[in-house]
Structure formats: C-alpha cells, structure tokens
Amino acid sequence: MQYNIKEVFAPKLFQTFRKYNKSQFGQDTLAGIIVGIVAIPLAIAFGISSGVGPTEGLVTAIIAGFLISFFGGSKVQIGGPTGAFIVIIYGIIQQFGLAGLTIATVMAGILLIIMGFSRLGSVIKFVPYPVIVGFTAGIAVTIFSTQMNDFFGLGLSDVPANFVDKWVFYFQHAGNINWWAFGVGMFSLLVCIFMPKLTKRIPGSLAAIVIATLAVWLLNRFAPESWGVASLKTIGDLYTLPHGVPVPHLPSMELAEGETFLSMIRQLFPSAFTIAMLCAIESLLSAMVADGVIGDKHNSNTELIAQGVANVVVPFFGGIPATGAIARTMTNINNGGRTPVAGIVHAIVLLLVLLFLGDLVGLIPMSCLAAVLIMVAYSMSGWKTIVGTFKHRNRDMWVLLITFFLTVIFDLTVAIEVGILLALVLFLMRTNEQTHIRTLHKEIDPNEDTDIQLNLEHMTIPDGVEVYEIDGPYFFGIANRFDDVMTHVSSKEYPIRIIRMRKVPFVDSTAMHNLSMLIQRSHNEGITIILSGVKTHVLHQLQTGGIEQQMNPDNICPNIHVALKRAEELLKEK
Secondary structure, eight states: OOOHHHHOOOEEEEEEHHGHHHHHHHHHHHHHHHHHHHHHHHHHHHHHTTSSHHHHHHHOOOOHHHHHHHHOOSSSSOEEGGGGGGGHHHHHHHHHHHHHHHHHHHHHHHHHHHHHTTTOOOHHHTSHHHHHHHHHHHHHHHHHHHHHHHHTTOOOOOOOOOHHHHHHHHHHHHGGOOOOHHHHHHHHHHHHHHHHOOOOOOHHHHHHHHHHHHHHHHHHHSSHHHHOGGGGGGGHHHOOSSSSOOOOOOOOOOTEEEEEEOHHHHHHHHHHHHHHHHHHHHHHHHHHHHHHTOOOOOOOHHHHHHHHHHHHHHGGGGGOOOOOOOHHHHHHHHTOSTTTTHHHHHHHHHHHHHOOOOOHHHHBBBHHHHHHHHHHHHHHHHHHHHHHHHHSSSSSHHHHHHHHHHHIIOOOHHHHHHHHHHHHHHHHHHHHHHHHEEOSSSSGGGGOSSSSSSOOEEEOOOTTTEEEEHHHHHHHHHHHHHHHHHHOOOOTTTEEEEEEEEEEBBHHHHHHHHHHHHHHHHTTHHHHHHHHEEHHHHHHHHHHTTTTTGGGGGGESSSSSHHHHHHHHHHHHH
C-alpha cells in the first residue's frame, strides 16, 4: 500500500481556512475566551497537584493548547494538562526529578509522533472501554486522595506516594486540621456542585475560585488577627509566580554515581510509554466524542502527531505532559466553537492571564483548588458506568476491577501495561469464541448457512470422507483446537478429509505451520487432505507459506461441490 503523507498529516486548521468567514470567527473567538476562562483554574490546579507549580500548568495549557489546535486532526479539540497525568507526573518527579520529567515527556512526544506517522491512530481506538473506565476511575480515586492535605489544611510534607500509606499518614495527623482551610474547601466544593444548577454559563470551578479568593482576601484584610485567617495557605504563600512566559531552557542533569544518560532513558521508558498511551487514548476519545456532537470526522493520525509535537516542545518551557481535554473540548463546542481558531484564542487568553494577572493567581487559597480537583475526580470517576458494568457480572467487570485496583494500589504504568495485555487477551478470547469448527458426515444442508431459504438439494458426503468447516479467523488459538479435532479421527475410517475454508477471513503463521504439519502427517498416514472454498488472499498466504507445494493442485478446490467430486475420484482410485 502506497504511503501518502497527506492522509497521515493533514491539520484541520488549514482545511478550515478554505471556507472560513467573519461570522464563524466571531463564534470561535467567543468560545475561545470562555474556554480560556474555564481552563485557568484547571491548569493551575493540575500544575500544582502534579508537583510542579501554577506557572508550569498555565504554560502547558498555553503552548500545548496552541500547538494541538494548530497542528491537530480535530476541529474542536482543546489541549492542555489533564487530571489523568497527575499521578504519573508526581511519581516521575519523586523518583527522577524535573529533569526526568522533561526526558520522559519528550520521549512520550516522540512515541506519539511515530505512532501517528505509522498510522496507529485507529488501532488505539480498540482499547476496550472497561480498561479505559478502570484506569480512569483509578486515577480519579488517586487524585481525590492527593487533595486531602490541602483540603483539610493539614500542612504535611513528605506525604507517602503509596495509596494505603498515604491514608494511614493522613489519619495519623488528623489532629492538624486547619478549620479555616476546611471551611473554605467545603464552601468551594458546594459552589462547584450547585453553580451548574443555577446557570450553565458560569463554570462552577471558576465561580468557586473567584468567590473564595475574594472572601479570603477580605478576611485577611479586615478580620482580627485572633481569628487566625493568616494560617490559611494560598498559592502565593507556597509558589513564586514569575511575570511573563519562561524562556526555553535545557534542564540541569544530575546523574547518580555510576548512572549514564542512556541508563536513565531506559529507566524512564516505561513512564514515557504510559504518558504516550494515556495521551493517545484520552485525546482520541475526546475527538471521537466531539465528532458525534458536531457531525465531523477527525484524523486520528494527525491528532497523534499534534499531541506528540506539543509534548516534545512543552518540557523545554518547564511544562508538563498535555493531551486533549474532554471537558474543555465540550465547553468549546457548547459555546459555538467549530474550528481550531477557538483553541488558539483559548491559548491567547491564558497567555494574557499569565502576563498580567499573576499577582491575582497568587491569592487563590490552596483548599479552594483542592475542592476544584475533588470535583474533577468525581467527574472523571465514571461511577455510573461502573455500576452498570457490575449489574452484568461478566468478563468486563473483572477487567475493569483489575485495572482499577492496579492503578490505585500500584501505579499507572503497571495499570496501562496490564490493561493493554488484558485488551489483547479479551480480543483473542472473543475472536476464539466467534470461530467455530464443525464436523460434517453423510450430507451437507446448504440451507443451514443462510437466512434465505434457497431450497437447494442436500449434498451427499461419500463414505470414507469427512468434512471439517472452519467458520471464522484461523489463527493460533483455533489452529491448536483444530489439530486436536483432527487427531482424534481414525485414518482407516476417513482416508479423505475436506477442510472447508470459505468462511476463513485470514490465517496467521501458527495456523499455516499447523496446517503444513497436518498435511505432512496425513500424507504419512495415507490420508488425503482437500481444501475447499479458500478465499483469494488466504490462498495467496498459503502459496507464500509453501503449503500449496505440499499438495496436489487438484486438491485445492474452489467450492464444496468440486471438492466432493474430487473426493469421489480419489476414493475410486484408492
């Protein structure tokens, strides 16, 4: 198949300009401004929770948001930091520092670019939904658990990374609760919950941050010192907020004794792979949801390349991994955004916030941000889907539970790897279940194989002939099962065997090897094998694999009628 670069990489932005007009620009600008405002608290919260800072979260949303919209394969995708990355980023920083995060993110970006140019965009879509729900719910629980320190104002440092140890540590220091922080956190949480019931136009997270920040500022200014409001920590108390966009720079590398740069890359590869898979799954899932709403079709390979470019560039500005964000993408669509211009405007809005409103960002209470992230965790938990899966009590339920507990108890890297393995096992099991092997004696009823009653006469199978029909893919699982069926039949009773392959869409190398061994073994035992109804492309595979050379060409028949006549001829010869 000829490789066409334009099919793989075709940014939607350039296609959009062919029919762009002033009216659409007005809608995109309004949508971009609204999405930019919505993204402010989320970018700040994700940056802080990941272990970097508010500036890094905003920088990621600005640069990645711009690049994903500029190069992306979806008209309405909004890119930036998301909650899914918090756990993996925090773990990388704990183990390898910021330099390790930079290397892992760049590696993930390169992997995404390779995936896009290799046309793997459509393959990513086949990750089973239970796997996605399982690790998304696991991430939600982990995010929720990481916010307890700030939500209750415990003021703890060196909180354990392990889920169980973390909660033990929280309970051991439960007496450290700052009631001002807890009060502001609860108030912010209630605003996040009830604001959407009052109006859909103002995001609950934005309303909570504006109201809580203003209230805390007024209390700090006018309340008596004896009230202890000063003990309530804000972003400015914990982080330095520079004015302006950081200039690109290389991270300082401090390798441990005996460690090389190559060994560090080897250690970081699993984390980089996890980031790449998370980015691919989340961005393409977001693009698919958006397609259903706006009636468009995204280019999945172009989208992966855009995500890869963003993740290669962002780390050199101090940013963190980014991907397509479902919530912000839907906000864009609901407010009239229909082209990548809206995503670019959203990035400009965030840039203006970073340049001119840094001091105001520093006034946001940490417990308020924790409340916003608790709502993010609730929204991404997918508890309704989980409850629905439990009702069926099938194989999907166990896949979901395994992925969920691996994410929570171990880490996301293990969960992604095992989740993909589970996806493969599920696919093979279901494919195996769909392939049937039938053994036919005495006669073949053609009317059994169709919904339309053809009223054809039954075909008689001569004595000494047995017909085996393979219905479905002939791959390694079925090949071994078919071997077991064949070996249990006496060569004296059935010296001629017809293998009917009209419903075999493909064969793999294991199946061809087993078939070759079967033909050889049958020849040694005096059994003749006849192939019937082999599809053209399957026959080509058999020819390439050398199986056709093992057989008499007359024993490869176009249909069952010819195969039965050939069997009668061979019986007369015998």
